[in-house]
Amino acid sequence: MNQLENSQFLGTEKISKLMLKFSIPCVLSLLVSALYNIVDQIFIGNSELSALGNAATGVVFPIFIIAQAFAWCFGDGCAAYLNICQGRKDAKSAHKAIGTGILITVFASLILILIFFPLKVQILTLFGASDNSIGMAVEYFNIILIFFPIYMLSNMMNAVIRADGSPAWSMASMLFGAIINIILDPVFIFGMHWGMTGVALATVIGQCISFVISLVYFFRTKTFKLTKESFALDIKTFSHALKLGTSSFITQMTIVIISLVCNIMLAKYGAMSHYGVDIPIAIIGIESKVFTVVINLVVGIVLGCQPIIGYNIGAKNYARVKKLYKSILMCTIIIGVISTLLFELVPQAVVGIFGNPTNIPNPEDYWVFAEKTFRIFLSLVTFTCIIKMTSIFFQAVGKPAQAVISSMIRDIVCFIPLILILPMFLGIEGILFAAPIADFIAMIVAASLTVSFLKSLDMDYAEEKREAVLKPSRQGIIITIAREHGSSGKQIGKLVAQKLGIPFYYKEMTALAAQESGLDREFISEINANSPAMLHSLYLSTEVIQQAIVAQDKVIHKIADNGSCVIVGRAADYVLRDYKNIVRIFIYAPEEYRTERVMEVYGDSIREAKRNINRSDEARAAYYKNISGKLWGERQNYDFLLDSSIGIEKCVDAICGYIASCC
Incomplete structure (x- = not known):
């Protein structure tokens, strides 16, 4: 039984059963990692070391x-x-x-x-x-x-x-x-x-x-x-x-x-307050350890569900994706609500696990600040959990931009500025209020992004389904085309394929890779088309990156094994380096020609055209270097280099002539 058949149960098994199977090991693993710090604090707090x-x-x-x-x-x-x-x-x-x-x-x-x-x-x-x-x-x-x-x-x-x-x-x-x-x-x-x-x-x-x-x-x-x-x-x-x-x-x-x-x-x-320095530092340390337990429960659940989410996204089983999201959300809300009740109703009992303060001047201030911290700082912990869950969920479906926004809006955009500003007006209590305000703002953003994404799942994907198929071919030559942005490489490749009567693959590879990996088609399309930073985006998990790259690698091999074809982009020349019947072509052109071409095709201004050319070429170079360890566009990496400023038709004839001489 192959890997695909082994994973088919992800699309048919009862969701609750799958969640238990995949999430429990992940939750346990994360809770164990949290034990290192929490255990120390519990024993310290109950000893003479105390607060x-x-x-x-x-x-x-x-x-x-x-x-x-x-x-x-x-x-x-x-x-x-x-x-x-x-x-x-x-x-x-x-x-x-x-x-x-x-x-x-x-x-x-x-x-x-x-x-x-x-x-x-x-x-x-x-x-x-x-x-x-x-x-x-x-x-x-x-x-x-x-x-x-x-x-x-x-x-x-x-x-x-x-x-x-x-x-x-x-x-x-x-x-x-x-x-x-x-x-x-x-x-x-x-x-x-x-x-x-x-x-x-x-x-x-x-x-x-x-x-x-x-x-x-x-x-x-x-x-x-x-x-x-x-x-x-x-x-x-x-x-x-x-x-x-x-x-x-x-x-x-x-x-x-x-x-x-x-x-x-x-x-x-x-x-500057009657609490002094040590009480706030000690209490916030306890708060962070308790919060780690809560958030690790949520993170463990959604991380464990990543394979289930990915499989059903890839299988276009969007109703099941929505059902799974609702189940994860419900678990998250339950964890958040129970935690909130504990923090609001019995904060002293929670903090009491970490012992009584015996080595500070005013122990009563310790308990007062502990109550305030848990009741104010963690008052919207349910929102915090949902925000974290949303960020990881977007990673699982291959939406890196939404994942970054969901997470960064809370921690960087809202929390840090608020923690710097509010104490000027509210004193030390301003630090405590920074967290729930940041949670509230970030929750609105996360909810908007989630609703928009779930609605998008109802869109018609007929075009994608039509593209995600291998085209009939015959054994012969495989032509890979790498090209500078604005050099008309894609158009030239398509015309070469038409003239030779063989399949042409460009956006079709994206659809096939999405089908192979279960990742979002838009995400795969943007891996080497948006910016060099896409491969290591702030909150984009490395597992998702590797999943996308491996999927593209497999798809390119499948296309090549299917017979003669023209493949544009995706470092196909390197991926297929062990194939004997491959011709590797690189198409370039002077900057002036490419600038005019981009202005003509996309309606850009001169400044926009030059900027987009630089960004696109940098992205392609970064992707190629990441895949191959080689420099994109270096002569020794290709069999045939062509300046497209001589004209598109002449380029097509030149390539077809070169192919004829090779065969």
Whole structure:
């Protein structure tokens, strides 16, 4: 039974059953990852370390995220590149990228140690440490920092393990690490009385366990084999993987920026209030850990449903997509409403899990601020959950622009400006009100985008269905045409196909790739036609990118195997590099000719034409470099280069004449 037949149940099985099967492992995995930070805070809060200890871990948390950002960038990039190489059966590039990724991760961790260690007091103070908590923060941070290489390697390797088709192994490595952390925390804190040193040791030992389990997988996997050659630094190969991980890096660094701004403002306005600095920092640290549990439940559900969404989008089963969306939305609302009730009705009970404050001057202020934080800051947590769900849903259906807007409108466009402005008028309470206001604005935008998308599913896709078919052909020659924007390459290719009596493929490839991958046709069309940044758009998951590229690769091979044809674009000359009956053509023209051509065809002004030419060519070059590692338009990559300014008909005759001479 092939992969397609194996996945057909995604379009027929009961949705609730599919959601349970796919989402529960994902939810558990994300909850386990949240345990590392939450367990520490619970034991700290219930020990003599109390509120100041929680404040200390709160200021170190953003630095954890910085390390994680680099690890996920390298790991997700290598993971996506591994899948692409598997699709191409290019094992050599895969193990080189992973080996180099491991080396770069170690190098990056050492650089971070060299930067953070001498500047630790200044950095921790910047992140909100006070005179009361700085000693604990440094004690904790010193040990955590030493084990950065282990922590980052574990995160990097886990991403590769998941991509290699072993999510259970990845989850096991995190789970066993978390269990060890949970066991050692009370031993070191209450039994040995090691304070923040004990907390840090419990954490890093758990990380070491996770690392060892991940390392074992790398020695047993049969998909890729790491040898000494794998660890020969290959920057060229790794650069392709790095591009695919950029989105993960930017996502994590956004969290760092938000945490940094939030902590700075809390420290500033806390010092100006009767709460002081430590209470707000400690409470917001607890809030972030509790919120992580809530949001991970939602993220786990929708991430788990991504394969189901993608399959049914690809199968044009839009009624089922809508039904699935409603089911995910209902789960999200239930989680959000239950969380809101807890935060509004019993905030002290939630915060009480993290202990009583025994080492701060005014414990009553601690509880007052805790109530305010949970009742105000998290008052619209249901909206926050829906916004996050919407962003991931748009990723799953191949709508990167909507995914970015849904997420960025809340965190960057609204929250950060509000957190800077509102305290000027409302004091420290202004920071708390920034979150629900940002949630409300972002919810309106997310709802509008969702309604618009769901309505668009009812449109007539007859044209797409007509295009998504292989055309009858015969064995012979395969002609690939790459071209500069405005050089009339597409028109020339179509005329060549007509003259030779063979099929022509351009937009038809997009429809076929959409059918193959289950992604949105518009998204696939724009991967190398919109901007070079499209391949690593801010919140576009690397899995979606890899899925689209692999789908196009498969479609191009199917077209070529079907017989003689003309294929325009999509790096087809490189994809089909192993075919013997291929003629690779590159069509170019002087800038003046192309500018006039674009003005004539699209009605652009001179300025618009030149700008669009540059953008389009940069996008094509970036896509080609990402796919092949080669420079787009270089002479040695093609069999026949042609200046189209000699005239379209002459170009057609020249190409047909060249083909005749080859045959």
